[in-house]
Amino acid sequence: MTASLQHPDFGELLRVSARIGCLSFGGPAGQIALMHRELVEDRGWISEDQYLHALNFCHLLPGPEAQQLAIWIGWKLHGIRGGLAAGLLFVIPGALVILALSMLYGAAAHLAWFAALFLGIKAAVLAIVAGAVLRLAGRALGTDFRKGAALVSFLALFLFNAPFPLVVIGAGAVGWIAARWRPALLGLTGEAAAAPDTPRPWGYSARAVLIGALAWAAPMAAVLALLGRDHVLWRVGVFFSKLAVVTFGGAYAVLAYMAQQAVSAQHWLTAAEMADGLGLAETTPGPLIMVTQFVGYLAAFRSPAPFTPLVAGLLGAGLTTWVTFAPCFLWVFALAPWIERLERAQLLKGALALVTSAIVGVVANLSAWFALQVLFHDLRPVWPGFSLPVPASFDWRAGLIAALSGWAVIGRKWNVIPVLAGAAVGGWLLAQIS
Structure with missing residues (x-):
């Protein structure tokens, strides 16, 4: 062949x-x-x-x-x-497009017409994320054990605000054990294929790791030397470097954790702005995780010293993009020669199988988080880390657009770009009549 x-x-x-x-x-x-x-x-x-x-x-x-x-x-x-x-x-x-959109957003976010457009975009994003939950569930939850893992991860995150890395690591550990002792729980056969009879490429991989790690760390070393640990660029770089190591399961899986930290812990932007950023990322080519660039731009744009806001925003966007994507090259160049051996690693397959199942719960938590932020203006804390919506604060405009977008994306399988465009126009029209 x-x-x-x-x-x-x-x-x-x-x-x-x-x-x-x-x-x-x-x-x-x-x-x-x-x-x-x-x-x-x-x-x-x-x-x-x-x-x-x-x-x-x-x-x-x-x-x-x-x-x-x-x-x-x-x-x-x-x-x-x-x-x-x-x-x-x-x-x-995609990076160039979302950078331009981030610059526009930073300059126009407080204008009424701009907010009206993003009312519709956020409601459509809610439907898109809900569709991602259904697609993931159909692909990843083939056994009752895997369905249970998804439910446990959702409850841990939604009700108790459990740390995302802990959920991923815990699921991987349980999957590793299950693959060793009860592989049928994961839908695995339990038969491990023989490894290929070729030399192990340790030297190549070691060089790729060393060079990749140095390239990954170089801009962070410059920020540390020139601006120090207290500067927003250092905090942005450290946060997104950590994020790059735990982003198993795609962008949706890590967005809830990123939103939790960027909104609640770092206060770089609001929950509504985080939803806006995801809407921008959905409309651009390239990986959806490019939404990190939007967050990095706004974080530095709003704490610019000693730079102007625009220059700080550009530096924040560039640094975020670098530390998010540079590791991808490191992983691939270091591990690509091992691809046949990794394909036959039964225990690793089990760990990743349960991580994938847990990711369904993670993305379901993201969907619930977006629903609360988009559909309701007020939330009432129930216990630390968990809030319920105030029914009287329901936004009927967002609810209507979300329902129509869900019908288009999930029911009719429409492409997300025209759905987002139509939702933006719908948000603007509804803002004029209410």
Whole structure:
């Protein structure tokens, strides 16, 4: 099968990677489907088996799996420079668009017409996230044990505000144990395939880790030396560096944790603004986790000293993007030579299987959090970390747009871009008549 594969020159890889980066709307599912069509079906650069093995490999890594798949494909075709080119071109178009939108948002957030547009966008995002919960549940909850893991993770986060990393690590540990003693609970066969009879690439991986870690840390070292630990850029960089290590399960999985920390702990933006940022990220190409750039921009824009607000915002956006995506290259370059061995790691598969199930509960918690923030103006604390809405504060406009968006996205399977555009117009129209 692989004998008939085409091998593009580097210039052709650049052109196709740029095309994919500009067209990669629709979240991970749409991006993965786009790459499959462009690279497997239309051009025959990667075989079907290679593509599926690489996709499974990327699901084992923290970070956006679609971008990591793009890096792996570039690496497979043209080594390190191919991986760098394909990975960067997958991110850069969306990063430029969301940076421009973040700058507009920072300048116009308090204007009435702008707030009216985002009323509709936030309501549509609520429907989009609810649709993500249903898709994840259909794919990840194949056994009663995995359904229980999803329920436990949801209750731990929603009712008791449990730390997101603890939920992920706990699910992984339980999955590891279950794969060892009762693999049927996870839907695994219990049969471990033999590892390939090839040398282990320790030296290559060690060099990739060392170089990648130095590149990841370089801008943080500059911020520490020039601005110190108390500056907002240092806090932004540290927070998003930590986030890059625990983002298993895609952007939706980590957004609730990011929102909790950015809104409640760091006070960089409000819950409503966090929902606005996700709406912006849904409308741009590239990974959905690019919403981190929006948060980094606003955090630095609002605490700019010793820079102007615009310069501080640009630095915050750039630093956030770097520490979010640089680790993706590190993971792929260090572990890609091990892909066949990781495919056969039964215990690792069990750990990731239960993490994926727990992620359903995490994303359900995000959906509930957005619903409370978007549909109600007032929340009443019940106990620390848990609040219930005040029924009288229900926003009927947001409820109507959310219901119509849910019908379009979940019921009719419409593309999210026209749904978001229609919701924005609907929010503006409803604001004029109420």
